[in-house]
Amino acid sequence: MFPGIPMLNYDVVVIGGGPAGMAAAVRAKELGLNVLLLDENDYLGGILPQCIHPGFGLHYFREELTGPEFAARLAKRLVELGVEYRTAARVMEIRNYSDLEKVVIFTSPSGAYQAWAKAVIYAAGARERHAFEIGIVGDRVAGIYTAGEAQTLMDIYGVMPGREVVIVGSGDVGLIMARRFALEGAKVKAVIELMPYPGGLARNVMILRDFEIPLYLSHKVVEVRGRGRVERVKVVKVDENLNEIPGSEFWIEADTLIISAGLVPSVKKLTAIGVEIDPSTGGPVVNDRLETSVPGVFVAGNALLINDLVDYVAEQGELAAEGAKEFIENGGIGSRKWIGVEKGENVRLLAPHRLSGERDVYLYLRVARPMEDVELRIPEAGKRVKLSLATPAEMLRVKLKAEEIRDAEKLTVEVVRE
Amino acid sequence: MTKTYRFTCIVCPLGCSIEVRVEDGKVIGVTGHTCPRGQEWAVEEATNPKRVIMSVVRVKDGALPTVSVKTAEPVPKELIPELMKFLAELKLEAPVEIGEVVAEWNGIKIVATRGA
Numbered sequence: 001m002f003p004g005i006p007m008l009n010y011d012v013v014v015i016g017g018g019p020a021g022m023a024a025a026v027r028a029k030e031l032g033l034n035v036l037l038l039d040e041n042d043y044l045g046g047i048l049p050q051c052i053h054p055g056f057g058l059h060y061f062r063e064e065l066t067g068p069e070f071a072a073r074l075a076k077r078l079v080e081l082g083v084e085y086r087t088a089a090r091v092m093e094i095r096n097y098s099d100l101e102k103v104v105i106f107t108s109p110s111g112a113y114q115a116w117a118k119a120v121i122y123a124a125g126a127r128e129r130h131a132f133e134i135g136i137v138g139d140r141v142a143g144i145y146t147a148g149e150a151q152t153l154m155d156i157y158g159v160m161p162g163r164e165v166v167i168v169g170s171g172d173v174g175l176i177m178a179r180r181f182a183l184e185g186a187k188v189k190a191v192i193e194l195m196p197y198p199g200g201l202a203r204n205v206m207i208l209r210d211f212e213i214p215l216y217l218s219h220k221v222v223e224v225r226g227r228g229r230v231e232r233v234k235v236v237k238v239d240e241n242l243n244e245i246p247g248s249e250f251w252i253e254a255d256t257l258i259i260s261a262g263l264v265p266s267v268k269k270l271t272a273i274g275v276e277i278d279p280s281t282g283g284p285v286v287n288d289r290l291e292t293s294v295p296g297v298f299v300a301g302n303a304l305l306i307n308d309l310v311d312y313v314a315e316q317g318e319l320a321a322e323g324a325k326e327f328i329e330n331g332g333i334g335s336r337k338w339i340g341v342e343k344g345e346n347v348r349l350l351a352p353h354r355l356s357g358e359r360d361v362y363l364y365l366r367v368a369r370p371m372e373d374v375e376l377r378i379p380e381a382g383k384r385v386k387l388s389l390a391t392p393a394e395m396l397r398v399k400l401k402a403e404e405i406r407d408a409e410k411l412t413v414e415v416v417r418e
Numbered sequence: 419m420t421k422t423y424r425f426t427c428i429v430c431p432l433g434c435s436i437e438v439r440v441e442d443g444k445v446i447g448v449t450g451h452t453c454p455r456g457q458e459w460a461v462e463e464a465t466n467p468k469r470v471i472m473s474v475v476r477v478k479d480g481a482l483p484t485v486s487v488k489t490a491e492p493v494p495k496e497l498i499p500e501l502m503k504f505l506a507e508l509k510l511e512a513p514v515e516i517g518e519v520v521a522e523w524n525g526i527k528i529v530a531t532r533g534a
Contacts, residue, residue, distance in 0.1 A: 049482075052473070052474060052486035054488070068486050068516070072516050156483075157482070158476055206428060389431065389432070
């Protein structure tokens with residue numbers, strides 16, 4: 001109880017108004033729950049409104065959309081159903097008093113509130129890794145942005161961050177930003193990739209060819225120099241153990257450095273209430289309803305693990321909402337037993353971590369290194385899926401039927417040569 | 419004068435390595451594809467590459483200063499810089515509906531993908 005702060009009451013509070021949160025709120029409302037959706041931004045959609053490129057929605061809406069179009073569809077459904085939502089609402093804290101008593105304290109332009117709920121769905125997405133996290137040293141100058149910051153500036157506010165650009169990271173995000181800069185008339189001097197292979201999908205690697213952008217594989221940016229603004233960046237070659245090769249360094253002149261070095265699930269507000277984190281995904285340990293180790297707290301989207309398809313993010317939102325419904329109705333998620341899912345050969349990360357065996361489930365996983373002509377195997381479930389190609393850039397999703405896993409004590413997921 | 423184009427096909431996730439040989443603007447051979455869709459894509463890519471273009475356009479009195487747009491059809495690659503200049507000079511006024519045709523350039527419709 002927080003005397004003096006207005007109290008609101010809901011069945012479920014959804015934190016985050018991106019695709020995971022919106023899909024969760026829509027599904028929860030469809031299931032008859034009283035929902036509040038909170039987002040700290042001024043508009044709904046999370047990062048989708050700034051992802052103006054296509055490739056969204058092939059699974060979820062069965063047609064190819066741009067990010068803003070995908071977001072608009074979910075937002076329209078949200079409004080049609082009359083889901084209560086608040087933008088510019090910043091969550092200060094989640095408190096977990098008991099299984100069915102939680103409170104989300106948030107501030108908004110109209111003041112602070114305490115929203116009481118039986119369940120919480122946490123869909124706050126991820127943050128980007130920044131220059132200091134990848135060991136870049138040098139002058140503290142203007143002109144260093146994460147890819148998402150540059151994308152917000154360009155594709156929401158119509159501001160050009162720079163003219164001569166070096167991009168760190170050749171994942172899909174880095175490549176898509178390379179295209180945006182090139183289209184808008186900037187000179188993309190180089191894309192620098194630490195690994196010996198490009199991180200993005202083939203269709204995005206094509207961007208480099210389209211705009212004649214040099215790609216440096218097995219290289220890293222180590223230093224930035226400039227007076228007030230970026231003037232040049234130092235690049236060095238790395239060996240197969242990713243160690244810098246002495247004498248291989250060179251400078252590239254540029255006024256802008258874009259960091260696209262991966263995402264990290266945002267989980268601070270969850271760890272504050274004791275949610276157990278899986279070090280390999282960076283997100284919470286969850287069961288097959290996407291419930292965390294704190295009963296009644298569910299997670300979906302990039303706060304759970306970093307997805308590459310928004311379709312899976314929205315799917316996870318719906319699943320979390322179904323979990324919340326079950327939790328509220330039964331006073332908890334019960335299961336006769338939990339089947340642990342273990343990472344076998346060449347599997348870098350996976351979720352969910354514990355299965356009830358009572359329901360069909362999607363396993364999401366990523367491999368540790370690129371491999372061709374492999375088989376995804378789950379021996380205890382007698383599951384074998386042939387894959388012509390498995391790369392860390394692409395999340396694999398495999399469906400397991402309840403009857404395949406019901407009798408297993410544990411499951412091991414491995415990706416091995418045929 | 420024979421030119422050889424090497425592509426990683428993007429029609430499906432298989433990513434076949436396709437070679438297209440072109441002589442005097444005519445395709446004389448395609449190798450490496452495993453399906454007709456891939457062959458068609460590679461020939462098109464070698465002889466007449468086109469791209470659907472996404473960008474943002476300034477908008478007055480909207481909730482945000484820009485709306486995002488896409489071309490309703492793929493644009494020949496060599497025309498893209500010109501199209502981008504056209505979009506950079508375009509100024510719209512709110513309200514803009516998602517899906518609305520906000521401009522036309524060389525017969526190509528420019529469609530809003532975000533409302534304002």
